[in-house]
Structure formats: structure tokens, C-alpha cells
Amino acid sequence: MSEYQRTGVLSRGDLLQMPSEAQLEKGVAFIECVQEIPCNPCVDACPVHAISMKDINAPPYVDFDRCTTCMKCVGVCPGLAIFVIKVKGERAWVTLPYELLPVPVVGLSVEALDREGKCRGWVKVTRVVKAKKTLLVTVEVDRSLAMDVRNIRVRA
Amino acid sequence: MRIRHHPILDFTAREPLPFTFNNKPFTGEEGDTIASALHAAGVKELTISQTYHSPRGFFCGIGKCSSCLMRVNGVPNVRTCIAPLLKDILVETQKELAAPPTAPYIGPGKRMISTDVLIVGAGPAGLCAAQQAASHGAKVLLVDENPRLGGQLIKQTHKFFGSLQERAGTRGIDIATELEAEIRKYEQKGLLSIMAESTVIGAYEAAEGYRFGLVKRINYQTQLFDVRCGAAILACGAMENMLLFPGNDLPGVYGAGAVQTLMNVYGVKPGEKVLMVGAGNVGLIVSYQLLQAGIAVDRIVEAAPTIGGYHVHAAKLRRCGVPIKTSHSIKEVYGKSAVEGAVVMQLDSKWKPVPGTEEAVPCDTVCLAVGLTPSTRLLSQLGVMLEYIPEAGGFVAIHDEMMQTRIPRVFVAGDASGIEEASTAMIEGKIAGCAAAKALGYQVRAETLAVFIDEVGKLRAGPFGEKPRLAKAKIEALTREQHV
DSSP: OOOOHHSSSGGGGOSOOOOHHHHHHOOOEEEEEOOOOSHHHHHHHHHTTTTTTTTTSSOOOTTTTTTTOOOOHHHHHTTTEEEEEEEEEEEEEHHHEEOOSSSOOTEEEEEEEEETTOOOEEEEEEEEEEETEEEEEEEEGGGGGGOOOEEEOOOO | BBBBSSOOOOOOOOOOEEEETEEEEEETTOBHHHHHHHHHTTHHHOOOOTOOEEEEEEEESSSSSSSEEETTTEEEETTTTSSSSOOOOOOOOOOSSOOOOOOSSSSOOOOEEEEEEEEEEEEEHHHHHEEEEEHHOOEEEOSSSSSSGGGGGGGGOSSSOOOOGGGTTTTTHHHHHHHHHHHHHHHTTTSSSEEEEEEEEEEEEEESSEEEEEEEETEEEEEEEEEEEEEEEOOOOEOOOOOTTTTTTTTTTHHHHHHIIIIIOOOOOOOSEEEEEEEESSHHHHHHHHHHHOOEEEEEEEESOOOSHHHHHHHHHHHHTTOETTTEEEEEEEOOSSOEEEEEEOOTTTTTTTTTTOOOEOOOOOOOOEEEEEHHHHHHHHHHHEEGGGGTEEEEEEEEETOBBSSEEEEOOOGGGSOOOHHHHHHHHHHHHHHHHHHTTOOOOOHHHHHHHHHHHHHTTGGHHHHHHHHHHHHHHHHHHHOO
């Protein structure tokens, strides 16, 4: 039994793939979907066929080099489990799916939350894209937080 | 208690509807049920226990239990959780049990309906069954207890898992709209009739085919129908499980379905702070829906040592700061006339309470998401062979791969045939719809059925499909045994 099955929180060791520094600089879709569940819309959503699955129950595999960070998979994933991560020097940009209120706008300072919902600091929203009713929100974070920030809290 | 702003759903104010409750003026909104209007006005107490004289609220919220029976315009025992609110009605709490009627039947005389296929339940399974049966030429009568079609789909704000064929990536509410639009086309062609707010109350003997009694509710009165059909598909879903603990009947202890119905169909907050019991997919999904509706979830307790639902659902909650306590359960609920809080406790590896771990959780709502039991009463009355299969959630009808029970031309589909989820329910409905049409002599290509059977097999192939796989294997073994 993995710890995440008890807590609901993934640790680094649970993640099936890790992009290289060069791939992170280019930008990648990062999928935090480690269980065998019957679901595959991300595979169909990817216009460059960068996401593959052995069968519908297998966890997705991302070809990081092929990924263009178009974010189509982020908007379609039923588990809200796909993030886009891009780094440059000491800065990083995390795009995350957001289906709560209040709605963030570009330039707003929001709390950056990790996988346990802990606040890791205040960050700026740099982009908000609508994928039907899911908002794809990009926040600029410190490079060291690129693999930790997975949610935001918007104060009303 | 109204939700006005929601990230997915639109709850702009609708036409106000005045009504009277226990001699006091109230106002609900167009589209409300009586119970949702009362809840929105802060009234959670709907009935009084005849034995304990204690207050009761509703539990299931979808017309399955009987905790919401009230007198409406003088008519006793109205299920207020599914009865639409009408202007200027008189609603009263029943102080005592309503006297049984003296006439054999109250209401207008019965009417006859004859059809090829009767489908009971217009959830994901029933809607897909109707679509398939009608598309193969069969005349279909689709019946549902609720005012709106779609069953539990109309409460699902999340995008569905599964494959593209089963509309993965589309929200449940949108799937309901799409499926309804498809069957409305057959309705326009005269191939399909839909009866909402109607309950199939029993199966009766018939010289040929099958005969069912059906009651349609019209303004709290009923109209009886005598339905004759060549085949029947029972896609009547499931009932929420209850847990035994002191205080479990206090208003504010709700089934997950009731919470979803109140907040996602009627736009009414079940409460301000919720304790969720159960970390299966239902408990996790409803917890997230509560957050979306602006309602706090204090924590989720799960008696099992691991989270039963998908990790991705759990992760969404954890990153919003909602704790999930595995090996924890509810001990009791406290409160005078409604829930004021609950006591939770830790369980050891043998699922026994660990002394000294009790913790009080102040909250106004306790939501139970502790599994479902298939609805099999009609099947039972028909004399269909039922077996107790724990992996299927209780007693289920023995059925073959075509979803046919041991009684010819009587089919099951969806949760009524064993608890699973909506994607597989949709495919089971398609199979039953095709098979029913075929059994009545309509042409159905063997490949059509083969594709559906292959798809449902693929969806069940992973570790999360283990339970339904086991259940279906047991059912299949019993089917074979019976044929020997």
C-alpha cells in the first residue's frame, strides 16, 4: 500500500515520470494520474499525440519532447490532474485547472497551495484561459515551487 | 440558504411562488420541490417520528425513502422531496399517520397504455436503453419518478471518466441534456413516449406479455395507468445506504444523493459546514461539489484503511485543504432538533474503535456516502430470481450477458443490476435496449451488441473494475448453474 492511498497526497516517488531540466524549460504537460482507472479523454484531446496509454485503464504516458503545452488536456481531464509547467532561470509558471469561486483575474495576487492545501506564499496570476467551464489559471512561482504548487486560493 | 453563484451551474433567481406551511406564509421559487423550498427557507424538519416523537428531515431526497411525507392541499403522504412546488399550496406536517383510504382507489379511472418496451427509470441506463430500443424500431414507454429526466446525471458537475464513446470529458449534467435531446427525437417521431413524475407501482398477471400498474402524479393527485408491454427494462437505480449510530435520524443527516440534489438541482445549500462519511468516489465527488457550492467540508472520515475512490478525486480535495481521515468513522451525531455536530473516532486494524480518540466535530450537516443498494422490488414482485452478491451491493437479479433476467423479455440495466458507475450503466442500457428490441422481433445486428459488450468489458478491466467484475462473474456462474 502506498502512502497516498491513505492520505490522498502524492509524494515525488509516486510520480511515474519526471521531465528533464531542458524539457521543463521548453514547458510540459505534467499528469498526476498514477492509478489504473478507466479513463482516456486526455489521449484523444492531444493534437500532437504526445499522450499515450497502453489501454484505457493504464496511467497516461507523456512524451515531454513532443508536448507543445497547448493545454487542451488540462481543460478536458475529468480528474483535474493535469498541469502545465514551464521554468526559466529562477522563475516558473504553473498552469492549473480551476473550478471554484471566486474567479481569479490576471494580475491578482493569490495564495499558492501545495498538494496538502498548505499555503506556500502569495503569487501573481499571469494568465487565465477558459476551457468551457474550467478555468486554466497560470501563476508565476519561484522555481523551487514548480513541482509543489498545485492549487490556488482566491480571497474574495 | 440559496446558492446564487456557482462556477459550473446557473442559479439565477426564478419566479417566486408563495405557499403556506403550517399556517405560515413562505416563498419558494419556480422549479423547487416542496422540500427544497422549505429547506431554502431554513426548515429542515419535515416529519415527526410516530414512535419516538422526534423531528425528522429527509434522507434520500429522491423519492426513495419516506422521511418527507407531508399533507399537501389536504392530500396525505405526499413525497415532498419530489413533489413540485406550486403557487398558493397548503403544506402541513402530519402529526399522526394518515388514515388509510376508505375507497378502493381514489382518483380518476384507470387508462390503458400499450407499448413494445416499458423502461422503468430514465437515468443513464434507462435513457440509453430507450435510445437503442427506439432506434431499432421498438415502441418505447420511458417512465421516471422525478420531474426531470437523467437520474443522478443531472447532479454531476464533474466531467465524466471513461471513454469517448461514453462521453468522457463531458460533465454529467451535459450528458443528461445530450441523451434527453436524442430520445426527444424519437418522441417527435411517435416511437417513444415519456412519462415523468410517474411511478411503476407493481407488476400484474397478463394473458400475454407483461402488465404493470403505473401512477402519474398530477398536482398531488394521481392518475392510474394499466400498462401492457412485450418487454420490460428495469433500470430503476439504487437506494442510499444508512449507517447505524445515535442521532442518525436528526434533520441534517443526509444521504449523498440528497445533498447533491438539493445543491446541484435546486440550488439550495444543505448546510454551511459538512462532515462527510465515506471516501469512495461518491463521497469524494460530493465533497468537491460542496466546495464548488461555497459550503465548507470539515473533513472526510473513511472507516477503511485506504481511500476507496480515485486518487485524482482525493487529490482535488486535499489540495483545497480538506483532510481525509482513513481508519476513522462516525460515532454519533448530537443536536436538539437538528444536527449540531458529530463525534468521530479512530478505528484499529480490526475496524474496532480506539478508546480515547473521540473528537467532536461541530457541523450542521452529516453526509453519508456509504454505498448503495440496488432497487429490486419490482423485479422481486415479477418473480425474477434474486441473489445476494456483496460485490454488487446486495440482492441483484440473475441476468445474462444481454442483461436479460431469468424471466424472458424482462431486462435489468445500471445500478439495479449491481452497483457500478454511470459509464457502464450507459452501456448496459444500450445492451438491454438492443436485446429487448431483438427479443420482440426487431432486427438488431449482432456486431452492434458485440461492440457494446466489448466496451463494457474494457471499462471493467482495471483494478477499480474488480468489484463489478467479481459480481458479474458470480451472476454469470449462477446463470449457467440455473440452465443445467
